[in-house]
Amino acid sequence: MHPSTEEARERAIALASETMAEIIDFWGFKGSMGRIWTLLYLSSASMSADTIAEQTKLSAGAVSMSLTELMQWGLVSRDPLTGDRKRHYQAETDIWAIIRRIIRERELRMVERAVDRFSRAVAVLEEANAQVPDDREVTFMLKRLRGLLDLTRIGYRLVEKLAKDGQISLLPIRGTLNPEERP
Amino acid sequence: MHPSTEEARERAIALASETMAEIIDFWGFKGSMGRIWTLLYLSSASMSADTIAEQTKLSAGAVSMSLTELMQWGLVSRDPLTGDRKRHYQAETDIWAIIRRIIRERELRMVERAVDRFSRAVAVLEEANAQVPDDREVTFMLKRLRGLLDLTRIGYRLVEKLAKDGQISLLPIRGTLNPEERP
DNA sequence: CACTTATTTCAAAAATGATTGAAAATTCAA
DNA sequence: TTGAATTTTCAATCATTTTTGAAATAAGTG
Numbered sequence: 001m002h003p004s005t006e007e008a009r010e011r012a013i014a015l016a017s018e019t020m021a022e023i024i025d026f027w028g029f030k031g032s033m034g035r036i037w038t039l040l041y042l043s044s045a046s047m048s049a050d051t052i053a054e055q056t057k058l059s060a061g062a063v064s065m066s067l068t069e070l071m072q073w074g075l076v077s078r079d080p081l082t083g084d085r086k087r088h089y090q091a092e093t094d095i096w097a098i099i100r101r102i103i104r105e106r107e108l109r110m111v112e113r114a115v116d117r118f119s120r121a122v123a124v125l126e127e128a129n130a131q132v133p134d135d136r137e138v139t140f141m142l143k144r145l146r147g148l149l150d151l152t153r154i155g156y157r158l159v160e161k162l163a164k165d166g167q168i169s170l171l172p173i174r175g176t177l178n179p180e181e182r183p
Numbered sequence: 184m185h186p187s188t189e190e191a192r193e194r195a196i197a198l199a200s201e202t203m204a205e206i207i208d209f210w211g212f213k214g215s216m217g218r219i220w221t222l223l224y225l226s227s228a229s230m231s232a233d234t235i236a237e238q239t240k241l242s243a244g245a246v247s248m249s250l251t252e253l254m255q256w257g258l259v260s261r262d263p264l265t266g267d268r269k270r271h272y273q274a275e276t277d278i279w280a281i282i283r284r285i286i287r288e289r290e291l292r293m294v295e296r297a298v299d300r301f302s303r304a305v306a307v308l309e310e311a312n313a314q315v316p317d318d319r320e321v322t323f324m325l326k327r328l329r330g331l332l333d334l335t336r337i338g339y340r341l342v343e344k345l346a347k348d349g350q351i352s353l354l355p356i357r358g359t360l361n362p363e364e365r366p
Numbered sequence: 367c368a369c370t371t372a373t374t375t376c377a378a379a380a381a382t383g384a385t386t387g388a389a390a391a392t393t394c395a396a
Numbered sequence: 397t398t399g400a401a402t403t404t405t406c407a408a409t410c411a412t413t414t415t416t417g418a419a420a421t422a423a424g425t426g
Binding site for chain 2: 385393394395
Binding site for chain 1: 323
C-alpha cells in the first residue's frame, strides 16, 4: 500500500461504490449496503465496523444495521481469523451465488404473492359471474385478468428456473401475453 | 354492467391494482402508476382523468402527472375516438412490448452507465499502477474491479439481447463471475 | 468476576419521495 | 376571438425511508 497511490485508490473506490449503490438501490436495497459491500470487495484485508464507518462516513449504528442486513443476504461474512478485539468483515465474492439467493428468497416470493392475489381477483369475478351470468363488464375483466394471471405464472416459472440453474429462455412468453388476441 | 356485480368488480380491481402497484414499485416506478394502468387495463371503456381520480382517490394533479409518465413509457395512450370534451385514456395491452421498451430505455442505460463508471475506476488504478508499479493493494483492487467490469459487460449484452428479441440465456455468465479463481 | 471496549437497538432527526391544491396554461365549442 | 372547461405545473405538505446518536446490551480481557 504505497502512500502515493492512496488518492487513486480512493477515487476508484468512490466511483465503484457509487455505481454499486445505484445498482443495489434499483434492486430495492439501501444504497449504503452497496457502498459497504464494494468497500469490502475492493479491500484485500477484512475490515472492522469502525473502519467501515470512517471510510463511508456513516454512523456506527448505520454500519451495524447495514452489516446485519448484508450478512442476512449472504453478501458479507465475518472474518474468522483476526487477531483483534473487534470483529472484521469481508465481502462475499461469488456474485452469481448472491444473485441466485436473492432471486430465490425475494423475487420468487414476490411473484408468488402476485399469482396468489391475481387468482383471488379471478375467483371473485367467477363467483359474480356464476351469480349474474352474461355481465359484459365482468366477462371483459375476467378475460384480461386471466391473461395477467397466465403471464405472472409464466414469470414465476421463469424466475424459479433462473434461481435454480441460471438458465432462462423467455421464448415461451411470446404470444401468450395478449390473451384476447389469441385465435 | 349489472349493478349487482359492482362490488365484485371493485374488489377485483382493488386486488389486482394493489398487486400491480407492488410489482411496479419494485421496478422503480410509482405505485400509483401501476394502480392507474390496472384500472384502465381492466376497463372495457377508456376513461377520463377525473374518473380515474375518482376511482383511485388521487388528486387531479397526481393523475395528470402519472398519466404523462405512463404515456411516456407507452403504458397508456389517449383514446382517439371519444365524443367528449375530456380526453380519454386507455391501457396498452401488449405487455411484452412494454417490458421490452422499459428494458431498452431504462435498464440498458443503467447498465451502460455502470460499465462506464467501472471502466473509469479501472483506468484510474491503471494510471496509478503505471506511476507506482507493484503496489499490492492497487493490484488487488484492479483484479476485483476488472471482474466487476467483465460481469457488468456480460449483463449489458444479456439485457440488450433480452430487449432485442426476448430471448436470453445466462449460461455464459457462469464461471466468469469469480475472476480471481480462474485457472 | 469487574471493567473496558465493541456492538446493537431504537426513538428522534434528516433526507427523500409522493401527493395535494390552487394558480397558470391550454383547449375547444360557440 | 372569448370564456368556460380541462389539463398542467409546482411550491407546499404529507408520508416513507434512511441515518443519527446515545443508551442498553453484549463480548472479550485481565
